[in-house]
Amino acid sequence: MTASDSTAPVLTDTRAAWSVPAWLPWLLRRLLVGLATVFAITIIVFAATQALPSDPARVILGPEATEQAVAVLRGQLGLDRPLPIQYAHWLGDALRLDFGRSLDSDVEAVAIVRDRFGNSLVLMLLVLAVTVPLSLLLGVALAVRRDSRLDRIAMAGLILFKALPGFILAIGLILIFATNILPVLPAVSLLDPQRSPLAQPSYLVLPTVTLVLSILPFLVRLVRAGVIEVLEADYVAAARLRGLSERRLLWRHAVPNALVPTVQGIAMTARVLLGGAVIVEVVFSYPGLGSALNSAIEMRDIPVIQAITLLQAALVVLVNLVADIATVLLTPRLRTAARPTLKPGSRAAWKLSGGGT
Amino acid sequence: MPAEFAIGPASAPLLRVEGLRVSLTGARADIVSDIGFTLRPGEIVGLVGESGSGKSTIAAALLGHARKGAVITGGRVILDDLDILSAEASALRDLRGARVAHVPQDPGAALNPMLRIGAHLDEVLDVHAPGMTPDQRVERVVAVMADVGLPPDPAFRQRFPHQLSGGQQQRVLLALAFLLRPRLVVLDEPTTALDVVTKAQVLETVRHLCRRQGAGALYVSHDLSVVRDLVDRLVVLYAGRVVETAASHTLFAEPRHPYTRGLLAAMPDIAVRRHLLAVPGHAAAPAARGEGCPFRSRCAVTTDRCLDLPPWQEQGRGHGVACHHPVSGSLAVAVEQTGPAAGTGGREPLLSVRGATARYGKQVVLSGVDLDLHAGECTALVGASGSGKTTLARAIMGLGEDVAGTLLLDGVAQGLREGLRGTAQRRRIQYIFQNPSRALNPRQKVGDILGAVARHFLPLDRGQTAACVAATLAKVALPASAADRFPAELSGGEQQRVAIARALICEPDLLICDEITSALDVSVQAAIVELLRGLQQEGLTLLFVTHDLALVRSIADRVVVLNAGAIVEQGAAGPLLDCPHHPYTRSLIAASGRAVAS
Incomplete structure (x- = not known):
């Protein structure tokens, strides 16, 4: 990608003696904090589901059952014990990935979640695999051509897509590609649960395209703003006056520095996809995690609700962790510090800067 | 356009700049126009002007570059035989960094934070000398590192910019x-x-390298004192035009242009205490310059002839000036005969600091500092960067973190944290920051900035507040109309006056000035310093934090020298600057004295 790859850097021998990286203690601390966060989330999930105006025993037995029968079942389910004890039992089971049986369909809650999560993960990874390289390329291309006619038209188009709600996009795509105009794709994603979603690509196209289109504007604008900012930095101006080509300035100086905010932007996109794909899943009847949670809440299916919310929360923690680690590793100033401190509110700032300029 | 000239034997010039013009894109305004000068091999020429005079624009144009929003619209820049301004893009790239090098302004921002030092050096060799063998590269790099005074070992090249x-x-x-x-x-x-000691060392390195490599150099500066001893010749720039050029010693001895004379009169001198004379007004922005002599609105000797652009006049021996009324004779500056009031014996100090210690993490920034400030005196707190002077000043203000010690104001103990002080206590000590544009809320008008402070400390109604704001603005020599302006509409010097007004409106007893003129032009600095001296005569006590010892001579009654968090020397300003005892003080004075020891 860069012209410098061909020449061996003789002056920077990176094969220096290996030593414990300065950020290792930070990483361990960060991991512990992540675990503690997940633990705190288990308490919140448990408490929140307890607060739901619903009695599992009543749900299981139905409205016809006598109060006595319900009370007996409550005893059998352990619902009459003190909350901390119920929580301890629940947590112990959850650690063994046992969330009990679904109240609605009488299969293991984990089994439902596993299938649905697999579908969601495939969709999310597909979307990211398309969006990330595309937004990098588009963002850099627009940054280089900033304020040109092309840039202005592209930015206006991106704002238009950003402003459209996901379901409008979805419906528009269905109208174009799945009805009379150009009927090449299925309007609903009725995946065969026996086979991998990847073996049924035609069902994946429209959900993927919808999500890509709704996320791309944010990331493109983030990359564009980041690259423009770096291209106007003093060190790029100084490097230009040392006779470096624009190509080298872009790929060796500007893009690596612009990657740092992009990493946080990608993480934010991943977090949005984890929770926010519900609408797209509903429109396309895509059997993902979001629609599973939606129907579980409708049915007051507490074991499934607990399993999904806990999974989503843990994934958000994981995504943040990975993004923070990547940020530290990508930033020499943080990498070489014993106590890297990501700027407070930096995620929010990046979010804002992605919308600016 | 200044004609070409030569001193001594006519050697072929290395660089010839003729009629250079750089304009703003869009607007029909020139940032610089009719720039002409020559530079011989091995010669160091100083290009001096205040902020906005276009000196950085000229510097970039010498490499065929114009910053965003500017475009080179005319003239020639000829290096040896090559016209840089008409060179192709690829020829320009080959030239930059190899035949013409550029050293940028802010070292902290001019190195890529992602690249190691070695990678920066590697890249230049990659681009300009791809034929060199690895051994030759290492040899060259080691040699240049030694030349600029950096450790030549590979471990140093492994560092990132932020680790320097x-x-x-x-x-x-x-x-x-x-x-x-x-x-x-x-x-x-x-x-x-850079601070004064580092500055002197870097200047020495520049001089040494130019001599050694026989390179010509153009040294751009806003500060005449910095270039005085470094350069062979000076080009003085005003509002985008060359107004005077002469050999360095000639220019300092017999400046002809009223502006050059104004600059010199505004310059503080470490050797003598004197009033600093400001050049009134400020330079117009490119779009508002108008016809005629650009300096005429600020000039004391202006006549109707100045409505025409003054022609370039040779004054002999390479001395040229663009003025209808060049002034002759050496510059007479009024040296103050009366020394500062030094007698402080017996009086109780206004403020006493006892055993102030501060740490930043594990690092000790202040170790047991004792300091007395007497009412009506100006005490200068001097030291190189990292000496702890700002930490001490902030501790007195109550802005310190991790500070311990005793602070007495009129014998009454003060909390070391702002939060521990009452409103009345806070009112008595006020602080002015280095950078006025960052110290003023950009979304508030000046009147609101000042009014909020006034109402906080004094029981005033709306009308009284307005009167109070107007009176305070008058005190800092700003028109009452400034109250309706936003800070961004004011010049740097005016902004600093607003910051001073914000402090004065509290009617403080002690004013702490933290490097308040270091971001300002020399002539603006002179006006601010004179303003502070006037306030001091009305009874205000000043703590003036600075690393500029020449300035200290002009303003301070007492000097406190801080090094590595401890006071190494203190005393009345005159004697201390004339015969310093501590080696550290001597090194500070030597570093700033370089400019005058000609």
Whole structure:
């Protein structure tokens, strides 16, 4: 990608003696904090589901059952014990990935979640695999051509897509590609649960395209703003006056520095996809995690609700962790510090800067 | 346009600039126009002007570059036989960094934070000398590192820019510039961000390298005192035009242009205490310059002839001036005969600090500092960067973190944290920051900024507040109309006056000034210093934090020298500056004295 790859850097021998990286203690601390966060989330999930105006025993037995029968079942389910004890039992089971049986369909809650999560993960990874390289390329291309006619038209188009709600996009795509105009794709994603979603690509196209289109504007604008900012930095101006080509300035100086905010932007996109794909899943009847949670809440299916919310929360923690680690590793100033401190509110700032300029 | 001239034997010039013009894109306004000068091989020429005069624009144009929003619209820049302004893009790239090198202003921002020092050097060699063998490269790099005074070992080249001090970063930039032994080096205020000791060392390195490599150099600066001893010749710039050019010693001895004379009169001198004379007014922005002599609105000797653009006049021996009324004779500056009031014996100090210690993490910034400030006196707190002077000043203000010690104001103990002080206590000590544009809320009008402070401390109604604001603005020599302006509409000097007004409106007993003139032009600095001296005569006590010892001579009654968090010397300003006892004080004075020891 860069012209410098061909020449061996003789002056920077990176094969220096290996030593414990300065950020290792930070990483361990960060991991512990992540675990503690997940633990705190288990308490919140448990408490929140307890607060739901619903009695599992009543749900299981139905409205016809006598109060006595319900009370007996409550005893059998352990619902009459003190909350901390119920929580301890629940947590112990959850650690063994046992969330009990679904109240609605009488299969293991984990089994439902596993299938649905697999579908969601495939969709999310597909979307990211398309969006990330595309937004990098588009963002850099627009940054280089900033304020040109092309840039202005592209930015206006991106704002238009950003402003459209996901379901409008979805419906528009269905109208174009799945009805009379150009009927090449299925309007609903009725995946065969026996086979991998990847073996049924035609069902994946429209959900993927919808999500890509709704996320791309944010990331493109983030990359564009980041690259423009770096291209106007003093060190790029100084490097230009040392006779470096624009190509080298872009790929060796500007893009690596612009990657740092992009990493946080990608993480934010991943977090949005984890929770926010519900609408797209509903429109396309895509059997993902979001629609599973939606129907579980409708049915007051507490074991499934607990399993999904806990999974989503843990994934958000994981995504943040990975993004923070990547940020530290990508930033020499943080990498070489014993106590890297990501700027407070930096995620929010990046979010804002992605919308600016 | 200044004609060509030569001193002594007519050697072929290395660089010839003729009729250079750089304009703003869009607007029909020139940032610089009719710029002409020559530079001989091995010569160092100083390009001096205040902020906005276009000196950085000229520096970039010498490499065929114009910043965003500007475009080179005319003239020629000829290096040896090549016209840089008409060179192809690829020829320009080959030229930059190899035959003409540029040293940028802010070392902290001019190095890529992602790249190691070695990678920066590597890259220049990759681009300009791809034929060199690895051994030759290492040899060249080691040699240039030694030349600029950096450790030549590989471990140092493994470092990232943020792991270096400001002085080291600037030396890396010098190494990058001198790596390929360029014919011409353009230095754009390379020492502005450095403290006085580092500045002197870097200047020494620049001089040494130019002599050694026989490179010509253009040294851009806003500060005449910095270039005085470094350069052979000076080009003085005003509002985008060359107003005077002469050999360095001639220019200092017999300045002809009223503006040059004004600049020199505004310059503080470490050797003598004197009033600093400001040049009134400020330079117009490119679009508002109008016809005729650009300096006429600020000039004391202006006549109707100045409505025409003054022609370039040779004054002999390479001395040229663009003025209808060049002034002759040496510059007479009024040296103050009366020394500062030094008698402080017996009086109780206004403020006493006892055993102040401060730490930043594990690092000790202040170790047991005792300091007395007497009412009506101006005490200068001096030291190189990192000496702890700002930490001490902030501790007195109550802005310190991790500070311990005793602070007595009129014998009454004060909390070391702002939060521990009552409103009345806070009112008595006020602080002015270095950078006025960052110290003023950009979304509030000046009147609101000042009014909020006034109402906080004094029981005033709306009308009284307005009157109070107007009176305070008058005290800092700003028109009452300034109250309706936003800070961004004011010049740097005016902004600093607003910051001073904000402090004065509290009617404080002690004013702490933290490097308040270091971001300002010399002539603006002179006006601010005179303003502070006037306030001091009305009874205000000043603590003046600075690393500029020449300025100390002009304003301070007492000097306290801080090094590595401890006071190494203190006393009345005159005697201390004339015969310093501590080696550290001597090194500070030697570093700033370089400018006058000609």
